Amino acid sequence: MGKWGSVCDDEWDMREATVICRQLGYERPYRVTHSSMFGPARSRYWMDNLYCTGDEKNLSTCRFDGWGANDCTSSEAAGVVCSSPEITTTEEPRTTPKPPKKEPLLRIKDATRHKMSVRIAGGRVPEEGRVEVKFGDSAWGLVCGDGWSIFEAMVVCRQLGFGYANDAIQTDFFGGNASSMVLSGVQCHGNEEFLSHCLHDKIGQISCPGKRENIAGVVCSSVMADLVIDHLEIMRTAHLEDRQLYFLQCAMEENCLASGAYRLQSDNSVNWHLETRRLLRFTARILNAGTADFRPMIPKHLWEFHQCHMHYHSMEVFATFDVMDSKGVRVAEGHKASFCLEDNQCMPGVTPFYACANFGDQGISVNCSDIYRHNIDCQWVDISELSPGMYTFKVSINPEFKVAEMTYDNNAAVCSLYYTESFAHIFNCSVQRP
Known part of the structure; x- marks a missing residue:
C-alpha cells in the first residue's frame, strides 16, 4: 500500500x-x-x-x-x-498521572454580549449550504467542521425553520474559502432551540486544522423518517440460547460474536466448532413513525451480496446491542447488519411496499414495521464471558450518528438486565426520544 x-x-x-x-x-x-x-x-x-x-x-x-x-x-x-506518563528527572511517579483538566466549556450566548445570528449559504436550494454566524453587527463568518455532527445540524435546521437535519457535512463544497472562521468546537445535545445555546471553544480562539476543507455545512429536510423500537417486544421475547460454533459460522463471518469466539477459533483450529456460545436473543420490531420512508443510504448497485447467508447487505449496521455495567462500561455488544429491510407489518390502510425477495427494494414505509425475529442470525448479544449480575441493556436503531464518545440516543430502548448464568430477565425498558 x-x-x-x-x-x-x-x-x-x-x-x-x-x-x-x-x-x-x-x-x-x-x-x-x-x-x-x-x-x-x-x-x-x-x-x-x-x-x-x-x-x-x-x-x-x-x-x-x-x-x-x-x-x-x-x-x-x-x-x-x-x-502519556508524566516522567520527571527527580523521582518516579508513584501514582498514575491524571489527565490534564479541561476548562469548562461555556454556552455561546454566555461568552458574548452580542446576539448571534445564523444562516445557511452557498447551497443549491435554501435548505442546504455552509453554516455562517455573526455576532451583533460584525461580518458573517464560518463555523469549523471539526466534530460537527448531526447534533449541531439538528439545531441549525430547527432554528432556521427547515425542519430536520438530513446530513451534517464537513466540506468546502458550498464555498466559503475566502471567509473568516469565527467559531470552533461547537457541541450541542441536539435539543437546543438555538445554536447559541450550545457549548463552544473560547470566542476568538479558533482551532480548525485544514480550514479549506473543514467548513461546517448542513442539509435540511422538511420530512424525515423516525424509527421507533418496540421495547415491550424486547421484554416479551428475550431468552438465552446455548449454541455450538458449528452452527454460527455464517454469523462469525459478519462479526456477530464476541471476541472470545474468534480466540477459540484461533487457539484450537481442529475442534473450535464444537465449543458452545451463550446468546441473549430477542425480537426487534421497528416502526417508522416519521413523515418519510426510511431507505438505506447506500445505492442499490453498491449493496454487498453475502454468499454465506445468501442475501444483500443494504446497510453496514442497522442496529447495535450493548450490555453495560453499573459504571456505564460496555461489557458485551452485538450488532445487526441490515440484510433485509422490508414492510413486515403495516397499520390498517397502509399497503406494504418494500420487500427483499428477488433483489427487491429495501426500506420501511411510513406507518409500517420491519421485524427482526429472535431466531434470525445476529439478532442477539454474545454474553458467553459475562459474569452474573445486574446490567443495563440498550438497543439503538440506525446508530450512524456519533459525536465524541457518545452515540445518538434517539430511537433507542434502554432496559435493565438481570443475568444469573442460567436465566436472563430484561425489564424496566424505556424508549429514548429526542
Missing part, C-alpha cells in the same frame, strides 16, 4: 483506542473521538468496522472488513486522545 489512510469510526471505541495508543508508545487512551473531530479524512479509508479485544499489540491484528473495504464518508474519521 505505502500510503497513509484513515480509520472509519464505525464500531470505534475504547478497545480500539487502547491498541492504537499502546502501538504508538503512549500509556493509555484518555478518550475516543468520532465524526472527524480532528478534521475530515483527506485520503482513502484503509480500515472499517474494527473489532479489537484491547490486548492486541498492533491495530492490524484486530478484525476488520479488509484493507480498503469501507462505506464511510470524509466526516466519519476515527480519532483518539492518548495519555
Whole structure:
C-alpha cells in the first residue's frame, strides 16, 4: 500500500483506542473521538468496522472488513486522545498521572454580549449550504467542521425553520474559502432551540486544522423518517440460547460474536466448532413513525451480496446491542447488519411496499414495521464471558450518528438486565426520544 489512510469510526471505541495508543508508545487512551473531530479524512479509508479485544499489540491484528473495504464518508474519521506518563528527572511517579483538566466549556450566548445570528449559504436550494454566524453587527463568518455532527445540524435546521437535519457535512463544497472562521468546537445535545445555546471553544480562539476543507455545512429536510423500537417486544421475547460454533459460522463471518469466539477459533483450529456460545436473543420490531420512508443510504448497485447467508447487505449496521455495567462500561455488544429491510407489518390502510425477495427494494414505509425475529442470525448479544449480575441493556436503531464518545440516543430502548448464568430477565425498558 505505502500510503497513509484513515480509520472509519464505525464500531470505534475504547478497545480500539487502547491498541492504537499502546502501538504508538503512549500509556493509555484518555478518550475516543468520532465524526472527524480532528478534521475530515483527506485520503482513502484503509480500515472499517474494527473489532479489537484491547490486548492486541498492533491495530492490524484486530478484525476488520479488509484493507480498503469501507462505506464511510470524509466526516466519519476515527480519532483518539492518548495519555502519556508524566516522567520527571527527580523521582518516579508513584501514582498514575491524571489527565490534564479541561476548562469548562461555556454556552455561546454566555461568552458574548452580542446576539448571534445564523444562516445557511452557498447551497443549491435554501435548505442546504455552509453554516455562517455573526455576532451583533460584525461580518458573517464560518463555523469549523471539526466534530460537527448531526447534533449541531439538528439545531441549525430547527432554528432556521427547515425542519430536520438530513446530513451534517464537513466540506468546502458550498464555498466559503475566502471567509473568516469565527467559531470552533461547537457541541450541542441536539435539543437546543438555538445554536447559541450550545457549548463552544473560547470566542476568538479558533482551532480548525485544514480550514479549506473543514467548513461546517448542513442539509435540511422538511420530512424525515423516525424509527421507533418496540421495547415491550424486547421484554416479551428475550431468552438465552446455548449454541455450538458449528452452527454460527455464517454469523462469525459478519462479526456477530464476541471476541472470545474468534480466540477459540484461533487457539484450537481442529475442534473450535464444537465449543458452545451463550446468546441473549430477542425480537426487534421497528416502526417508522416519521413523515418519510426510511431507505438505506447506500445505492442499490453498491449493496454487498453475502454468499454465506445468501442475501444483500443494504446497510453496514442497522442496529447495535450493548450490555453495560453499573459504571456505564460496555461489557458485551452485538450488532445487526441490515440484510433485509422490508414492510413486515403495516397499520390498517397502509399497503406494504418494500420487500427483499428477488433483489427487491429495501426500506420501511411510513406507518409500517420491519421485524427482526429472535431466531434470525445476529439478532442477539454474545454474553458467553459475562459474569452474573445486574446490567443495563440498550438497543439503538440506525446508530450512524456519533459525536465524541457518545452515540445518538434517539430511537433507542434502554432496559435493565438481570443475568444469573442460567436465566436472563430484561425489564424496566424505556424508549429514548429526542
